[in-house]
Amino acid sequence: MTTRSWVPVPEHSDFPVQNLPYGIFSRAGEPPRAGVAIGEHVLDLSRLGADAGLPYAEDFAAPSLNPFMARGREAWRAVRARLTELLTDEAHRAAVEPYLVPRDTVTLHLPFEVADYVDFYASEHHASNVGRVFRPTQPPLTPNWKHLPIGYHGRAGTVVVSGTPVVRPCGQRKAPDAEAPGFGPSVRLDIEAEVGFVVGTPSELGRPVSAADFADHVFGVVLVNDWSARDIQAWEYVPLGPFLGKSFATSVSPWVVPLEALGAARVAPPAQDPEPLPYLRTDEPWGLDLAIEVACNGEVVSRPPFRTMYWTAAQMLAHMTVNGASLRTGDFYASGTVSGPEPDQRGSFLELGWNGTEPVKLADGSTRAYLADGDTVTLRATAPGRDGVRIGFGEVSGTVEPARGAAGSAGEAEQQQ
Template identity: 70%
Template sequence: MTWLDLPADTLFGITNLPYGVYSHGSEAPRCGVRIGDHVLDLAAALAPDPAAEAFAAPTLNAFMAQGRDRWSAVRARLVELLTDEAHRAAVEPHLRPLAEVRPHLPFEVGDYVDFYASEHHASNIGRMFRPNTDPLTPNWKHLPIGYHGRSGTVVPSGTPIVRPRGQRKAPDETFPTFGPSRRLDIEAEVGFVVGTPSALGEPVSIDAFPDHVFGVCLVNDWSSRDLQAWEYVPLGPFLGKSFATSVSPWIVPLEALEAARIAPPPRDHTLLPYLSDTDNWALDLSLEVRVNDQVVSRPPFSTMYWTPAQMLAHMTVNGASVRTGDLYASGTVSGPERDQRGCLMELSWGGREPLKLDDGSVRTFLEDGDEVTITAVAPGANGTRLGFGEVTGTVLPAR
């Protein structure tokens, strides 16, 4: 139990302690940890530990690079500071009300990779675009499919999203036209942040996943379906994906998610050894997607075919290195039911089945002014539940 006065059902109790970067008043951005509706100034609270200087920085990168032993030691110290009444007088002055701080992008992004790990999502997309064939491509259940995204357009939650412009060609058009995207979409995803780097030429084995991944966040990989459809043959996503990817402000430590670990779904094929599951690194996260504050979907991350450990192993099996601050995401999270689909492309079935909102309006894809919010919860230690905050963004007209 913590000495803070927290509601019994808080999603940000002592079993969570997610990290972020914030600014308070005229102070420069610095690292903090969320506890209830407060943020703890880590550099001040952990002083005089010399290593605490890493938290006075405007990103979590310096701390994340220190590795798993340091992550565990800091977490243990924070639990001690926040549960032992003897530390209250020293720690309490360094708590900032959440309502008074401004969150920032929590880490400097290195590389960004986006996967395609949901069988339900991939199957739905296949049924829409390849109706008379197997919805999954022949390689899909043998390896986690992904693509390299644009790290420079990863933005913090709350950043407005300008509708992208580009080439698009409808099926009934002879030639492409140029203009604002007509099919702007969301993708509700879960992201994984690399802390400990790896050496070039040395793959990261599947069992080394917790040695390299620092924590988990929420991701909205905004997508222009019409730009994407025209450009992606033969190489894959480019301008239809690269204009913006939003991330939540809080990084839940991997160590906090031990109670959320579950077995992955049954496999249809024997996997190659480097992808063979040795630990249960599927995660029981429950996502919620709201458009203009109306819940439109509740995707379950527990149904994902590929685990984050398998994604990291595949991403590095060719010898590609990872760096501190690298972000990789799951791809759209979708479940087997209609109200579990994690993007509007699926929810409206390619625009053929418009989604009805409570205000009487309908959506096939996003309109200017729409606000999208993604949240998630997971089981925590001792029967608690953990929150991930939210990742949100409002669509602005094309410029």
């Protein structure tokens, strides 16, 4: 039998009671605080508080989820169980209903304080496409790729919530045949459709976290758009990796879907050959069947299937800590671009437009090799939830604003380059 909430939930809503994602919201003149999304509403956890027998109520007045995330898995379970009870048992309706706030009246904030941000590169299809585009004469995957989930640290301070405008970055870029680099607005501004994992429970320096302990440490999941300036990145990234080509903005969705809500989305990941080293093996698979949509100005241009990712989030966690690196509450790691095997499943314009050689055609007749000023990119995703109900992630959206204070538009810069 399908569990239902007494709160009205429209059909195909991202937020049935099987989801209950956490976020930070505010209304005019009120401080940011924690809530969960249910249908068209936000349940104000900070005010619902102890009256309704909600444990850890004091954590929810904070302007980030970090205090609650730091409590650990037993606390996450207890609160979710109580919320499910409060929202499904009609007997609680009178007590709880006053704390429901219409979602369209709230402002959503960055839901957690980002400690360290790590970005992986875990899609074989994406890594192979990138290899074919940039290193056509070499094997598409580097020799280490199937032995470890490649990752690097990104800039935590420029992780922003959905809706934050993205200013086109300026920087150095050099055409292959140019003698010296030029400077100006990026002319190859791109997206990366990714899935992000938020750490709640910290770990001790010097003690690796095993893949089996994934669910003890990871609180929840968000959608990520890892904006990328391909021209800046191409010139800077050898030998120490991406830096300014990425660090201007990384957008995340405002609702953190609890890992516990994704039990029904677990699937076996693709077979791994060669078999990874023991610290990367897990008895219980952590593949996740998330169906992502990438829309440009409202038109869906790609549907990347997260279930095709080669490395799982549990393996990423084990790898990230195998050297003894500690975890902090608020650590955040993303999967890298999600691309499936089909051309319409690619998670970046670099791949969709094959580095500008086959620009994406939009319904309005225009084409996109890369993003134009004013473009809005929106990622959405859904997953199987409990009771056969589909749950959603909401969206992560961002609009490109023109470069600031630089002579010439991106279009002119393209010609100069």
